[in-house]
Structures are given as structure tokens and as C-alpha cells.
Amino acid sequence: MEIQLWREILDPYSLAVNELIVKFNHIIEEYRRKGSYSPIELVTGRVKTISSILEKAQKKNIALDDIEEKIDDIAGIRIICQFVEDIYKVVDIIRHRSDMTIKSEKDYIEKMKKSGYRSYHIIVYYDVETLKGSKRLQVEIQIRTLAMNFWATIEHSLQYKYKQNIPEHIRKRLSSAAEAILILDREMSVVRDEIMDAQNSFTIKANM
Amino acid sequence: MEIQLWREILDPYSLAVNELIVKFNHIIEEYRRKGSYSPIELVTGRVKTISSILEKAQKKNIALDDIEEKIDDIAGIRIICQFVEDIYKVVDIIRHRSDMTIKSEKDYIEKMKKSGYRSYHIIVYYDVETLKGSKRLQVEIQIRTLAMNFWATIEHSLQYKYKQNIPEHIRKRLSSAAEAILILDREMSVVRDEIMDAQNSFTIKANM
Amino acid sequence: MEIQLWREILDPYSLAVNELIVKFNHIIEEYRRKGSYSPIELVTGRVKTISSILEKAQKKNIALDDIEEKIDDIAGIRIICQFVEDIYKVVDIIRHRSDMTIKSEKDYIEKMKKSGYRSYHIIVYYDVETLKGSKRLQVEIQIRTLAMNFWATIEHSLQYKYKQNIPEHIRKRLSSAAEAILILDREMSVVRDEIMDAQNSFTIKANM
Amino acid sequence: MEIQLWREILDPYSLAVNELIVKFNHIIEEYRRKGSYSPIELVTGRVKTISSILEKAQKKNIALDDIEEKIDDIAGIRIICQFVEDIYKVVDIIRHRSDMTIKSEKDYIEKMKKSGYRSYHIIVYYDVETLKGSKRLQVEIQIRTLAMNFWATIEHSLQYKYKQNIPEHIRKRLSSAAEAILILDREMSVVRDEIMDAQNSFTIKANM
Known part of the structure; x- marks a missing residue:
């Protein structure tokens, strides 16, 4: 092609990503305007590169004509929270x-992947308007x-480096790190309620 | 006043912050252009609000005329790294x-604060150009x-809520969390070398 | 209030403005991606300030409860084109x-205002999603x-300065300027067709 | 190469452009903060593309090693004003x-180019800091x-399309347009003094 x-x-996928970044960032503002705690801390997004799409299509044996239907993370939004409850x-x-309409959900937090990966994934249908008319797209939202x-982020880099074959001793380190994060997230959850009512926004950007 | x-x-402090955000973000780009790992992951900045400045001046008994000299974090830059070594x-x-010229450095990583706070602080002198001529300012850089x-971020919110008097049981949770982070940072350091040579940038934004 | x-x-008006700026800017990108000329050169937007809203409400005798219905330019988008045809x-x-659904259109280009003002105004209904659910808003689009x-821009500044009573000698200058602009726009229209097929985007930003 | x-x-040229955009935009803010009229309306910038650099080098017979010295508009800043006096x-x-240090100035406003082109050009030397140390660059500022x-903008598009050989009848239209702009700028200058003292900023973005 x-x-x-x-x-x-x-092109329409990049429009969807830009629109959704604006929309989710506005949720942060809505909470802050009310002086209350926002469950969203940070929003990012990206469109998959052509080479990543091709790689995935090959790996999963997807015909070029089916790419838009079968690869559901061409458009990706990532929502970062402070606490698991968020x-x-x-x-x-x-x-x-x-x-937006939800197509499917996967809870890798309740049910962590073997690797130690945890995230909540939602695939939604989302409509964008192009010069040729309206178009319905799939977008993956990771929370x-x-x-x-x-x-x-670190595991992804190592997967990339070792082409999916991460050596055992590194895999073990990743596991210990995942363990430490579980503990960290658990300890922090306890203080979450203390913060919920604070009349104060505490974003990465704002609170130095 | x-x-x-x-x-x-x-006004000049906000100019300094904007210039320095551009400059430190460019360092990330320089590393990525070379295809190598950037020790900087994210850069943010802020100018202290008038009310925070007044509060600090009162607390530290600083006369209004001495504010610019004695409050050295009116302009603040925060640099986020992935690993301690970075x-x-x-x-x-x-x-x-x-x-920029370094005025002072404080290593709260080697020597953690009692609260569990860890960061590296540098105060620099930095010149900006205004319509009235050149002006030398102090800027605090937190790494x-x-x-x-x-x-x-979480500790700051709790300090704010309890006006410096965080209850003992919460203080303990913060300590356990600080402990978990120490372990996490240590485990991750081991995999850092593995990543250093990866021909791939892995930013919060880029790697979904 | x-x-x-x-x-x-x-708050929802500022969301509408942000979404529409993303959407209209994307139209520019769609044209450029195809390598063709974009009828849109620049998109800006703003939410009316509280004081401007109050001033307009008073002048037009609008009750506070009717503001959202009767003031139709609380959210404003401005689209700048290079040529009248665009x-x-x-x-x-x-x-x-x-x-979006068009509520009304006014063509002040075909039918210039007495002052010399020319623009195309469209009021649209546009839906945004808030934490409380969906909300339909009016947005004014000026082209x-x-x-x-x-x-x-200049006339607006003078209106503001003279509180609607621009002195006669200045009013005359504005008229001559409006005349020169009519000629300019007419001369330029002739060259428009020459440019339409150029495989080259020529934005304020891009072509130095 | x-x-x-x-x-x-x-890379360092793009850093220079980003820093200078921040600096010139801050001048606008400085004027507005004082509640006075800003002579700068808009600031844009760009780094010349590799293909444009090569084209210019070939046309002017510049060796690859001399490019940075002899092509003085690799980094370009454009400052847009409302009035000629600005x-x-x-x-x-x-x-x-x-x-920054001025290397040379050219006043194509007092002395319009034959084509009708008018602008004020300044070449400055500007220092940026890279990972390899400090570097002095040339930057062209067009006002x-x-x-x-x-x-x-329009003439540039036509030059591009006709590869420098704009047909006579189009050249004439461009001349008439340049003439209309001269008149427009002259008429507007008269009202400038009227605006100078207005306690109001009137940017493209702000005054709808």
C-alpha cells in the first residue's frame, strides 16, 4: 500500500486522538473548577505507526483489507491515574x-497478565467528521x-530490545518491580480518602 | 503591594520558566535524535503564586524588599527521570x-528528609531580557x-490539607510508601543498563 | 450571580471552543495531506468574558436566566481565509x-455593514459531554x-476606546481602509485560481 | 550528506527558533501586562527544510562546508505587526x-523590491547551548x-508554482495588490495613534 x-x-484516527485528548483533559478541568479531586491525572494519545500496524497484521495474520476492523488500537488514548480506585x-x-460506545473491556488489574502487566483496556467506537462525511472508528483507551x-514503559522497552525474548534474570527483576508497585499502590490507596476532600488540585504540573 | x-x-520569572522548559525539552530531543536514551523523561515548570510567596515570606520572616533575593524558588523547574542514576x-x-550559574545544590536523595522526601535541588542564576534590560534571576530546579x-505530590497534598500537622497513622503510611519506592527504584536500576543501549525512545507519550 | x-x-462553552478548534484545524491538515490548497488559513476561538456577557445582557435587556438562549456568541470560533471565495x-x-446544526446565517460580505464591517456569521448548535451529561450549546462561527x-480588529479597538462614538474623521479613515481592502481582496481573487492547484501549502507559519 | x-x-537551529518564539511572545505579554499596545501582533518561526537549503546552496554556488556560514536564514523568525510604524x-x-548581536539589516519597506515585496530583515547572531557545548548561530528575523x-505569502506560492517565472498578467495583479496594501497601510497608520493609548489588547485571538 x-x-x-x-x-x-x-488521518481520521489522528483526529479522533486529538478530539479525545481535549475531551478527557476537560474532565480534569471540570473537577478542578469544582475544587475537587480529579480521578484523571494525565492524558496522552498516539496513532500507531505504519510499521507497527504492518508488524501486528503479519503476526496476527490479518489481511490488509481487514486492518481497520481487526486492529482495534490504531488510535490509542492513555489515561494516567494516581490511585487504583481512580x-x-x-x-x-x-x-x-x-x-462513544463501548465495544469491549478487559480488566488486567483484577487479573494481572503473567508478565506483571496491569491496566484497564476499553475499546470504544467513536465518530469523526471528515471532508468525505462521518466515519466510525475504534479507539483503545488504556487506564x-x-x-x-x-x-x-520499561517492560515495553525491554520487549522491544529482546524481540519478545526477555532473558530470565531480567524477567525476575521485572516481577520484583511489579510486586513493589502492587505494595506501593496498596499503601497509597489508604491515603487516597484523605486527599479526596482536599480543596486543592495536585497535578504533576501544578504542585511544586 | x-x-x-x-x-x-x-513577569520575568515566568519568562525564565518558559525559556528553561524549552531548553530542557530540547535535551530530550537531542538524545532521541541520536537514537539514544534520554536521562530526562519529562519537564514541567511553574511560577510561585503571590499567596504562596507571601505565606513563605511571613513564615521565614522575610521583608517584602528581600523577597527576590531570599525566596529562591519563585521560578521552579521540575525534571522527571526514570531512574535514580539519570x-x-x-x-x-x-x-x-x-x-546558567549554580548557586547551591542539595542532595535529598543520598540524604533523604525525615518525612521520606527525596529529590535533588539546584538553585541557579539565570539571565532574562526584558523591555527594561537584562535581569538576573534565581531559579530552583528539582530533579x-x-x-x-x-x-x-501526595505528601504535598496532605501537608496542605493538615497544615503541616499530618496525623501519625498517615505519616506511617507515607513512610511505608517511601520504602516501597526505594525498593522499586532499586530493582529498576538493575534493568536500566539493559535499556540504555536500546535504539528506542520510551517516553510516557510515545510508547503505547 | x-x-x-x-x-x-x-465551562462547557470552553470545551466546545477547544473541540471546534481541533476539528477545523484538522480540515486544514486534510487538505494539506492531499497536497491541495486549504480554504482555511487559521482558526482561533474564545469564550466571551463574564463582563462582556453582562454588558451585552444589559444593553439588550436580557434577563440573567435567558443569557444562554439569547446571547448566541458566548462561544466564538473565527476562521480566517486567504480569499473571499474560500x-x-x-x-x-x-x-x-x-x-453541528445550523441555526442561522448572516452574510455581511455580500451585504457589508454601514461601518464597513464584512464577515460571514453562522450560529450553530453543538453538543458537548459534561460530567452531568450531554449539553446542547450555541456557537458563533465568524468567517x-x-x-x-x-x-x-482595528475597528473593534476604536469602538472600545470611544464607547461606540467614533469621531467622524476617524470613521472616514476606516471607510477608506475598508475600500482599500475591497480592492485588495478583488485583485487577489484573480490570482486565487493560479494558486488552487499549487502542490504546496502556504500558511502564515509554513512559508518563510 | x-x-x-x-x-x-x-537541531541547534530548531532550538534557537523555539527559544526566540518564547522570547518575542513574551514581549507581547510585557506590553499587555502594562495595559499598553504591543507593537508585535504575532510571532512565528521555522527551520529551513533540507531540500530548500540544498536548492539555495546550488543556486548560489555554496559549498556544503560553507552552508552554515553563507546561508543566513536556516533559522527564521517572522514578526507580524499591525502598523508600519510598529x-x-x-x-x-x-x-x-x-x-543577540545584529550582523546586518535590510529595509525593504523604505526601499521596496521590484516585485512589490516589503519587509524589514535583520540577521542576528544568537547563542544556543547543546550537549556538546555552546554554539553561535545566525538567525534571520523578518518584520x-x-x-x-x-x-x-501569495507571491511566494506563485514563485513556487512558476519556478520564478511568474507570467506578466499575474505579475501585474500582484503589483496592483501591492499598491492597494500601500494605501491600506497608509490609511491605517493615521488611526494608529488613536489606538496606541487604548487600555486594551487587540490580538487576532483575543478580540472577537
Whole structure:
């Protein structure tokens, strides 16, 4: 497929990502305006690169024509929370929105992956408007705590480096780290209630 | 002091913060362009609010005329790293720059505060250009890991809520959390070398 | 009305403005990706300040409870085009979108205001999603050329200074300027067709 | 030359552009904070693309090793003003800054180019800090009114399309347009004094 055709395909996905970043960031503002604690700490997003799409298609034996249907994370939104409880609050907010429809959910927090990976994944259908008319897309929303994100970021780099074959001794380190994060998230949850009513926003950006 | 006068005083500090965010973000780009690992993960900054400045001045018995000299964190930059080792790499980069002069350094990582707080603090002198000419300012640069930042953010909220008198049982939770972070940072350090040579940037934003 | 209540009212309008800026900017990108000329050159937006809203309510004798219904420019989007013809192309694009519904249109280009003001105004209904559910808002979209915008900006400043009573000699200058802009826009329209097929984007930002 | 090497060369120029955009935008803020009229309306910047650099090098017979010395617009800043008089005010501000040194100035406003092009060009030396140490670069600063910018943008597109050979009948249209802009700028200058003291900022963004 030509690069120009790829760009045409991916273009609406980048629009979806930009719109959703604006929308989820606005939720943070809505909470802060009320002077209350926001369950969302940070929102990021990306469109999958062409090479990652091709790699995934090959690995999963997906025909080029089925890519948009079968690869459901071409558009990805990541929502970072401070506490584990916040994740379920965010899931609840997403479930009640009328501008997106949930296709599926996976709770890798309750049921951690063998590797130690934890996150909540939601696939939604979301409509964007293009010059050719309206188009319905799939978007993957990943919700996780700062600590889970830190772990996943590092594991991703190692997967990339070792092409899925991470050596045993490193795998063990990752496991211990995942363990420490479980403890950290648990200790922090206890103080969460103490913070919930604080009339004060405490974002990465704001509170130096 | 009138609000207009305060704005005039704080204006150059906000310029300094904006310039330094551009400069430190460019360091991330420099590393990535070379295809190598960046010791800086994220840069944020802020100018202290007027009310925080007044509060600090009162607490430390500082006369209004001495504020700019004696309050050295009116402009604040925060640099977030992935690994403890990265912090010292960043300190080294700052020491070698010719566009800022180090006034003082405090290593709260080697020597953790009693509360559990860990971070590396540097006060620098930095020149900005205003319509009235050049002006030398003090800027505080805080360098810490993601996990240390998470802890400090939560502790800050609790300090704010309890006006410095955090109850004992919460203080204990914060201590356990600080402990878990120490372990986490230690486990992660071991895998750092594995990642250093990966031809791949792994930022919060980029690697979904 | 309390400031906190005002913020609650205005909050969804700022979300609408942010979403629409993303959406109209994406149209520019869609054209450029295809390598063709974009009828939109620049998109800006703003939410009316509380004091402007109050002033308008007083002047037009609007009760506080009717403000959201009767003041239709609380949220404002401005679309800047290079050529007069582009304005009508943009109007056409807006008419065909399914994510907004046109309430009314006013063509002050065909029918210039006495002052010399020229612009195309569209009021649309647009839905945003808040924590309390979905909300339908009015948004004013102003479409004009760069030259018309320049004139309107200056006239606005003079209106503001003279509180609607611009002295006669200045009013005359504004008229001559409006005349020069009419000529300019006409001369430029002739070269528009020459540019339409150029495989090159020529934005304020891009082409130095 | 390899793409990687080009990136290494161009990297400091993009840093310079980003720093200067922050600095010139801050001048706007300084004026607005004082509640007075800003001579700068808008600031943009760009780094020349590799292909444009190569094209210029070939056309002017510049050896690859001399590119950084002889091509003085690799980094470009464009400052847009509302009135012709503002341009000279901005030139004056630049002359008095201590963070850049003027290498040369060209006044194409007093002395319009044959094509009708008008702008004030300044080449400055500006220092940036890289991981390898400090580096002195050349930056071209173009200062012009909104109307001049409009004209130059369109002429640039036509130059690009006709590869420098714009047909005579189009050239004539451009001349008439340049004429209309001269008149427009003259009429507007008269009202400038009226605006100078208005306690109100009137930017493209702010005054809808």
C-alpha cells in the first residue's frame, strides 16, 4: 500500500486522538473548577505507526483489507491515574458518555497478565467528521496508575530490545518491580480518602 | 503591594520558566535524535503564586524588599527521570551549561528528609531580557524519579490539607510508601543498563 | 450571580471552543495531506468574558436566566481565509457536517455593514459531554479574510476606546481602509485560481 | 550528506527558533501586562527544510562546508505587526537586546523590491547551548505588517508554482495588490495613534 493511501487511512484516527485528548483533559478541568479531586491525572494519545500496524497484521495474520476492523488500537488514548480506585471511576465515566460506545473491556488489574502487566483496556467506537462525511472508528483507551505506567514503559522497552525474548534474570527483576508497585499502590490507596476532600488540585504540573 | 506591581515582579520569572522548559525539552530531543536514551523523561515548570510567596515570606520572616533575593524558588523547574542514576546525569549536564550559574545544590536523595522526601535541588542564576534590560534571576530546579514525584505530590497534598500537622497513622503510611519506592527504584536500576543501549525512545507519550 | 456559578456555566462553552478548534484545524491538515490548497488559513476561538456577557445582557435587556438562549456568541470560533471565495467554500463545508446544526446565517460580505464591517456569521448548535451529561450549546462561527480581520480588529479597538462614538474623521479613515481592502481582496481573487492547484501549502507559519 | 548528519546540524537551529518564539511572545505579554499596545501582533518561526537549503546552496554556488556560514536564514523568525510604524519600534527593541548581536539589516519597506515585496530583515547572531557545548548561530528575523505578510505569502506560492517565472498578467495583479496594501497601510497608520493609548489588547485571538 502506498504511503499516501496510508496517510489517508490514518488521518481520521489522528483526529479522533486529538478530539479525545481535549475531551478527557476537560474532565480534569471540570473537577478542578469544582475544587475537587480529579480521578484523571494525565492524558496522552498516539496513532500507531505504519510499521507497527504492518508488524501486528503479519503476526496476527490479518489481511490488509481487514486492518481497520481487526486492529482495534490504531488510535490509542492513555489515561494516567494516581490511585487504583481512580481507574474504576474513570471506567464509569466512560461508560456513561453518549459520544462513544463501548465495544469491549478487559480488566488486567483484577487479573494481572503473567508478565506483571496491569491496566484497564476499553475499546470504544467513536465518530469523526471528515471532508468525505462521518466515519466510525475504534479507539483503545488504556487506564492505569502512574506506577503501572512506569512499569509498562520499561517492560515495553525491554520487549522491544529482546524481540519478545526477555532473558530470565531480567524477567525476575521485572516481577520484583511489579510486586513493589502492587505494595506501593496498596499503601497509597489508604491515603487516597484523605486527599479526596482536599480543596486543592495536585497535578504533576501544578504542585511544586 | 499592588497586584500590578506583583505582576511586574513575577513577569520575568515566568519568562525564565518558559525559556528553561524549552531548553530542557530540547535535551530530550537531542538524545532521541541520536537514537539514544534520554536521562530526562519529562519537564514541567511553574511560577510561585503571590499567596504562596507571601505565606513563605511571613513564615521565614522575610521583608517584602528581600523577597527576590531570599525566596529562591519563585521560578521552579521540575525534571522527571526514570531512574535514580539519570538524576546525577542531569545534574552533570546542568553543571556544564554556560547559560546558567549554580548557586547551591542539595542532595535529598543520598540524604533523604525525615518525612521520606527525596529529590535533588539546584538553585541557579539565570539571565532574562526584558523591555527594561537584562535581569538576573534565581531559579530552583528539582530533579527526581517518577516514583519520587508521585510520593512528593501526595505528601504535598496532605501537608496542605493538615497544615503541616499530618496525623501519625498517615505519616506511617507515607513512610511505608517511601520504602516501597526505594525498593522499586532499586530493582529498576538493575534493568536500566539493559535499556540504555536500546535504539528506542520510551517516553510516557510515545510508547503505547 | 457568583463567580463559581459563572464558571460552571461557561465551562462547557470552553470545551466546545477547544473541540471546534481541533476539528477545523484538522480540515486544514486534510487538505494539506492531499497536497491541495486549504480554504482555511487559521482558526482561533474564545469564550466571551463574564463582563462582556453582562454588558451585552444589559444593553439588550436580557434577563440573567435567558443569557444562554439569547446571547448566541458566548462561544466564538473565527476562521480566517486567504480569499473571499474560500469563505463560501468553508460555509459549504460547515453546512454538510453532521456534528453541528445550523441555526442561522448572516452574510455581511455580500451585504457589508454601514461601518464597513464584512464577515460571514453562522450560529450553530453543538453538543458537548459534561460530567452531568450531554449539553446542547450555541456557537458563533465568524468567517472572514485576513484583510477583513485586520480591519475588524482595528475597528473593534476604536469602538472600545470611544464607547461606540467614533469621531467622524476617524470613521472616514476606516471607510477608506475598508475600500482599500475591497480592492485588495478583488485583485487577489484573480490570482486565487493560479494558486488552487499549487502542490504546496502556504500558511502564515509554513512559508518563510 | 546523510540525513542523520543533517539532523545534527539543524537541531541547534530548531532550538534557537523555539527559544526566540518564547522570547518575542513574551514581549507581547510585557506590553499587555502594562495595559499598553504591543507593537508585535504575532510571532512565528521555522527551520529551513533540507531540500530548500540544498536548492539555495546550488543556486548560489555554496559549498556544503560553507552552508552554515553563507546561508543566513536556516533559522527564521517572522514578526507580524499591525502598523508600519510598529516595525521600526520592533527593530529598535531588537537593537537594544543583549542576548543577540545584529550582523546586518535590510529595509525593504523604505526601499521596496521590484516585485512589490516589503519587509524589514535583520540577521542576528544568537547563542544556543547543546550537549556538546555552546554554539553561535545566525538567525534571520523578518518584520512586516499583516498586509505585507499576506502579499508575500501569495507571491511566494506563485514563485513556487512558476519556478520564478511568474507570467506578466499575474505579475501585474500582484503589483496592483501591492499598491492597494500601500494605501491600506497608509490609511491605517493615521488611526494608529488613536489606538496606541487604548487600555486594551487587540490580538487576532483575543478580540472577537
